[in-house]
Amino acid sequence: MSLVRLLPLVFWGSVALGAQVPRELSLGRSDSASKLLGGVCFTTDTGRQALPCNPAFISRETGSDFRVQFFAGNNISYLRDVSELLSGEGDEATVERLFSQTRPSEMEANVEGAYRQPLFGIAFAPYRIIYFSAIRNRALPVITLLAAREQSLRFQLGSYLGEDWSWGLQVRGVRREFIARTFTIADAVVEGSDSLFAAQTQNAFYLEPGLLKEWTDSAWKPQFTLAVTDLGYVDRKDEAFPASPALNVGGAVHVPVGLGIWELGLNAHLHSDSGAWSEPLRLGTSYELGVTRFSGSLGASDHALGFQMNYKDFFGGLSYSSRWIENWVGANEWVRTVFFEFGFDL
């Protein structure tokens, strides 16, 4: 069997939990660079990430630093409403608010500390929480709930392969405690419904290689990247967190400008849920001028914009993302989310 035929089989899988939990929520990362650039963060090393998305970039690290960052998104009030409903404390207003939703809701937050130096980096995230809920079917509301708390430890190491090539490998261990269920509202109130909310655990171990080719002699300094993510082993299979690898193929150029640094990247994020031809593709850019970096990206059905600012050893930023969906009552609407991030270097 040819490699071309084999690839779709290797990368085929499904993140199905009744309602579609976005892959970038369950298996993705919670930081500004990932939200602003999506898959394009594998083609560039922009933004103040704990560690680069693509481990091949660790070989280009020139200095060393220790960094702590905090990241969170909106939708906290929705989280409270769902908790009240499921604990039986909700009133009619809570029910009205929840059942009038026409689309799923998401929330995520992350705390991470990292140390990076040339050719090596380590990051520990003691607390990443993700939350997804979808309530549909007004006749008998069906609820899909994914609530997870993760701890992860990442090591990155990399080196050069000749003058223009770099490689990197990320070794990542993740421990997840989660509730991932789809149930009806009647299931949630009968005797013995507590078992619906029993937390499960999953330990995962991933080996995620990356490759970088640079053409440094050219004025635009083009570069080509390849990275595989989520390639590994889980001790307990669960459709909410499948062992479903993804392949990132992309490139970037540094557009020559008189003032500042402008980077433009394109990435294809191929995985089991990839749909139409345009769905895996993403175009992203970032422009850095002084202490401020503006970034943004475009995908087939979403876009994101944001900025990050530095002040001495502190940094912070806001990201705004919009996703175009067809909701449950058949109307098209933009789902808008705001994320903020702040941190400091030691």
Next chain:
Amino acid sequence: MKIIKIFSVLGMAVLLAACQPREQDLTGGDPLEKAYQKIDRGQYDQAISDLEALYLKTPKNEIREALASAYAARAGIFVERYWGAVVGFGAPPGKVRPSKMSEATLQMFRQLEQRPELKGRKELRQLAEVLSSFSVWMDRLELLPTTDSAGQEDLREALFLLQEHDGRGGRLYRAILGLVLLKSQIVDGYEGWEKIEERLLAVFSGNLPGNTKQDVLCVVDFAAFADWSLDVVVRLREAVQDYGAAFPSKKKSLVTAVEQSNQIAAEFHRVGGQACR
């Protein structure tokens, strides 16, 4: 450079795609999710047809529930509107309670007691008391809606489907739909009783000639009413059983009520089967 040209072409393709954004499909192609979407859009006939086909292929509990909910939606029954009734259930009344009859009705029964030659006096009084006791249920079911005869047919379909459901949530849903049907039937019966009461009062006040010399039950269509009461009690019994399946610790306390209802219904049916046929 070649790589920059390739990059530019691909970049333009993404830009073009982004200029005409493709809305994200929340169902992910899952036929069950698509059926939920149809229910939420009010396309009940289509949802029922799709779910019936899906159920034939995969008779799973979740599809059974979805199909039952599509029937319920077509009958106008949306559980989200009756959340209080779902979470606010106490145990159903365990005993038929003394009625709160009108003074005129009580007067009529006093007259009946003075007429020992009339057959069926006891049964008629018992029927009136049972009907009045349903007012206790009416209070309980106040939050639930009623539905017309077409809706009642859809609810019967839903109840039939959920009969095989072995999950507690599915049984609770069946209990709720059963109670909606029960309430609809009780409301129908109340209207019937008002007509009976009107006719009886007219007969006993001498305004209408009646066949009271032989059998008081002939004044009214007692047999039809007895059939109706049996159906109502069967519905009540099923709802109680479903409720007991959803809350097993309350099951024991419900058994007495079910047995008593059964005895009364059987008695009605026995008497009704002989009265004025």
